[in-house]
Amino acid sequence: xxxxxxxxxxxxxxxxxxxxxxxxxxxxxxxxxxxxxxxxxxxxxxxxxxxxxxxxxxxxxxxxxxxxxxxxxxxxxxxxxxxxxxxxxxxxxxxxxxxxxxxxxxxxxxxxxxxxxxxxxxxxxxxxxxxxxxxxxxxxxxxxxxxxxxxxxxxxxxxxxxxxxxxxxxxxxxxxxxxxxxxxxxxxxxxxxxxxxxxxxxxxxxxxxxxxxxxxxxxxxxxxxxxxxxxxxxxxxxxxxxxxxxxxxxxxxxxxxxxxxxxxxxxxxxxxxxxxxxxxxxxxxxxxxxxxxxxxxxxxxxxxxxxxxxxxxxxxxxxxxxxxxxxxxxxxxxxxxxxxxxxxxxxxxxxxxxxxxxxxxxxxxxxxxxxxxxxxxxxxxxxxxxxxxxxxxxxxxxxxxxxxxx
Numbered sequence: 001x002x003x004x005x006x007x008x009x010x011x012x013x014x015x016x017x018x019x020x021x022x023x024x025x026x027x028x029x030x031x032x033x034x035x036x037x038x039x040x041x042x043x044x045x046x047x048x049x050x051x052x053x054x055x056x057x058x059x060x061x062x063x064x065x066x067x068x069x070x071x072x073x074x075x076x077x078x079x080x081x082x083x084x085x086x087x088x089x090x091x092x093x094x095x096x097x098x099x100x101x102x103x104x105x106x107x108x109x110x111x112x113x114x115x116x117x118x119x120x121x122x123x124x125x126x127x128x129x130x131x132x133x134x135x136x137x138x139x140x141x142x143x144x145x146x147x148x149x150x151x152x153x154x155x156x157x158x159x160x161x162x163x164x165x166x167x168x169x170x171x172x173x174x175x176x177x178x179x180x181x182x183x184x185x186x187x188x189x190x191x192x193x194x195x196x197x198x199x200x201x202x203x204x205x206x207x208x209x210x211x212x213x214x215x216x217x218x219x220x221x222x223x224x225x226x227x228x229x230x231x232x233x234x235x236x237x238x239x240x241x242x243x244x245x246x247x248x249x250x251x252x253x254x255x256x257x258x259x260x261x262x263x264x265x266x267x268x269x270x271x272x273x274x275x276x277x278x279x280x281x282x283x284x285x286x287x288x289x290x291x292x293x294x295x296x297x298x299x300x301x302x303x304x305x306x307x308x309x310x311x312x313x314x315x316x317x318x319x320x321x322x323x324x325x326x327x328x329x330x331x332x333x334x335x336x337x338x339x340x341x342x343x344x345x346x347x348x349x350x351x352x353x354x355x356x357x358x359x360x361x362x363x364x365x366x367x368x369x370x371x372x373x374x375x376x377x378x379x380x381x382x383x384x385x386x387x388x389x390x391x392x393x394x395x396x397x398x399x400x401x402x403x404x405x406x
Contacts, residue, residue, distance in 0.1 A: 001033055002401065003032075004034045004114070005106040006037070006038075006117075007102060013047055020281060023053070024388065036049075036056055036059075039061045039098050041065075064090040064122060080156040084156045099130055102133075119143060119149050124166050128166070128170055138170075139176055142184065146167050147304070147307055172192050176398050177192075178199040182200075182338075184309075208321045208382055208383060209379075212323050212372075212375050214372070223257070226294075227313070229297070231297035231298055237357060250365075257274045261277065261278040288324060289323055295329065296330075298337070309333055311336075313336060328348045330350065343385075344377045346374055347370075
């Protein structure tokens with residue numbers, strides 16, 4: 001039986017979207033076939049295995065700090081130098097120590113393959129040396145192209161180029177790449193000559209709700225967003241658009257509902273925003289089904305073009321399962337926009353113009369045929385592409401796992 005060392009800085013758990021996906025993937029593997037080595041951010045709460053996965057051997061370690069913005073503001077050239085020095089220290093000392101510990105742990109487990117989930121600097125640096133130290137096959141899974149994490153962590157330009165070069169080496173040396181989206185799989189196969197399999201966040205088919213044919217007949221018209229607001233310019237444009245409508249459509253008030261563990265809002269005027277804090281996946285699905293429009297913003301900023309082209313937000317799976325229409329606010333080249341266009345399962349709004357945004361929202365809520373078509377197609381797209389059965393087949397293909405022979 002193939003024995004797999006899972007290398008990840010977000011271990012399988014019932015919290016965080018990426019951890020939920022990994023939790024499900026681990027459950028596809030038979031007992032005794034997987035162990036997990038996980039350097040986690042200091043102070044990260046709830047990054048622990050679910051109790052019913054206690055049969056999975058796991059080691060937790062503290063991950064080196066990846067954010068360098070605390071060193072010096074970027075307006076000072078010394079900020080780049082400080083970032084460069086800190087990153088070189090991390091690579092030479094704490095990451096080198098983690099690599100040795102991971103190899104020792106993998107040997108004790110008898111690992112013959114390394115399944116590495118790549119995000120920031122630490123995982124990029126660890127994956128190849130750990131696989132080589134074990135003499136094991138390497139399988140790389142990518143949630144988001146690392147340009148986003150490196151920019152967020154304020155890594156200096158020289159180190160960023162070095163890390164992206166190592167990332168490309170990882171992709172080329174991986175037996176198979178687990179891609180965040182169909183668009184990423186297609187792109188990576190063409191660019192790096194590696195077989196790539198999409199592993200998007202998925203749900204049990206039984207969780208799908210019946211597609212609604214119209215907005216709720218009474219009460220506020222609710223526009224909901226699950227997760228953090230990363231695309232801030234897009235969010236600001238949405239707020240300006242709703243401000244321009246005076247937070248009403250056809251005499252009915254508009255309510256914006258937010259769910260997520262963290263929120264940072266500002267406003268110089270009165271707005272009808274409901275913040276519900278963290279919600280479980282099941283709770284989020286209920287709240288989405290109780291909404292009228294599901295908002296999914298993505299960056300127009302060219303600095304995030306690579307991420308927008310290749311990523312697939314976990315919220316989109318929940319949205320499509322909820323039976324309510326998706327309002328995608330981002331560039332037409334973005335991976336979610338392409339998925340939506342292919343399946344005709346949402347309305348794409350490729351502009352930051354508030355007038356155009358408000359017009360698109362009005363159209364979605366007023367055109368009953370459009371509303372019903374998008375929700376029906378959304379449910380169909382979910383059942384075809386984003387169920388656990390579909391994910392299991394793709395995951396087995398990614399790890400070259402033959403369930404019958406294993």
